[in-house]
Structures are given as C-alpha cells and as structure tokens.
Amino acid sequence: MPRIRTLGRIGIALLILGLFARGQSVRSIRQGTEAEIKAAFLINFAKFVEWPSETSPGNDFTICVAGADPFGQALDRAVENEAIENKPVKVRYVPRWQNDCRILFVGASDLDNSQFLAGVPPGVLTVGEQPSFLLDGGMIALVMEDQRVRFEVNLRAANRSSVHISSKLLDVARRVQK
Numbered sequence: 001m002p003r004i005r006t007l008g009r010i011g012i013a014l015l016i017l018g019l020f021a022r023g024q025s026v027r028s029i030r031q032g033t034e035a036e037i038k039a040a041f042l043i044n045f046a047k048f049v050e051w052p053s054e055t056s057p058g059n060d061f062t063i064c065v066a067g068a069d070p071f072g073q074a075l076d077r078a079v080e081n082e083a084i085e086n087k088p089v090k091v092r093y094v095p096r097w098q099n100d101c102r103i104l105f106v107g108a109s110d111l112d113n114s115q116f117l118a119g120v121p122p123g124v125l126t127v128g129e130q131p132s133f134l135l136d137g138g139m140i141a142l143v144m145e146d147q148r149v150r151f152e153v154n155l156r157a158a159n160r161s162s163v164h165i166s167s168k169l170l171d172v173a174r175r176v177q178k
Contacts, residue, residue, distance in 0.1 A: 049164065065092070065107065084102075101124055106127070106128035109130075113137070127142065152176070
C-alpha cells in the first residue's frame with residue numbers, strides 16, 4: 001500500500017512538472033476539470049515515449065482523437081504553443097486512424113476496440129479510456145480511481161508496435177501489464 005501511494009504521488013508530481021513547464025499553477029491543477037487533466041496526461045505521455053525513427057510523418061506532431069471526445073476544448077487549449085520532438089502539436093478529430101497520427105486517443109464509445117486497433121500500424125501510441133482498452137490491444141488506458149485520473153499500461157502492446165515507454169512513466173502507472 002505505501003508503494004501505491006508513493007507511485008500515485010510521483011504521478012501527480014510528473015503531471016505538476018509538466019504543467020509547470022507550460023506555466024500553469026498548482027491552483028489551476030487542483031481546479032482542473034477531468035477533461036483538462038486527461039489532456040495534460042496525453043501531452044505528458046508524449047514526453048516519456050520514444051517512437052521508431054521512421055515514423056515521423058509531416059511537420060507537426062499530431063494527436064488524433066477518435067470515438068467520443070472527452071476533452072471538449074481542453075485538449076485544443078492544452079496543445080497551444082506545445083512542441084514535441086521540435087514539432088508543433090496539432091489535434092485532429094478523426095473517425096478512424098489517419099496516417100499522420102503519432103498518438104491516437106480512442107474515446108469511450110461503441111467502437112470495437114480490438115477491430116479498430118488492429119488497423120493501427122506500428123509506431124503509433126494508442127491511448128483510450130474504455131475498461132477493455134488494454135485487453136483489446138491498446139497501450140495506455142486512462143482510468144478513474146477515487147475521483148482521480150490514473151493510467152495503466154499494456155507494455156506488450158507498446159513493444160509490439162515499437163513504441164518505447166520510459167521507465168519513469170511505467171514507475172508511476174497504476175498497473176503495468178507485461
């Protein structure tokens with residue numbers, strides 16, 4: 001139990017550090033909506049992931065959102081003036097995977113995750129929020145625990161896709177499936 005609390009604190013610390021880097025205050029984090037917190041997690045995941053060098057399409061770092069959109073305007077606001085891999089971060093709302101997505105967020109919806117994710121090529125980080133997301137082959141699942149946003153990782157799915165998730169991120173995950 002103490003390890004879980006420590007890891008939870010580390011996760012919150014990483015989120016706070018990421019938000020500090022963007023100039024947001026502790027007060028705004030505490031008052032952040034679930035959508036704002038999920039958006040911050042999504043951007044910070046990108047900072048702790050390495051993609052295969054051959055999967056760097058376009059001049060932008062594109063985050064695609066498919067299925068139900070839990071962010072509203074929070075993700076669009078969160079990516080303003082953000083850069084990952086020295087590329088400006090852009091958000092696209094798509095009905096299915098597009099070939100310029102670096103991160104694909106699959107919102108809770110009636111999408112069949114396993115069939116949907118089967119069409120995603122290697123080198124794309126997949127993040128979702130459905131309870132079966134990791135079992136269906138997704139890499140990172142956002143989950144609610146005690147009214148807080150947490151995340152779980154399917155390391156096998158990430159490795160199959162040649163996406164390397166930093167041990168720093170794995171250390172603060174609620175659960176890692178190997």
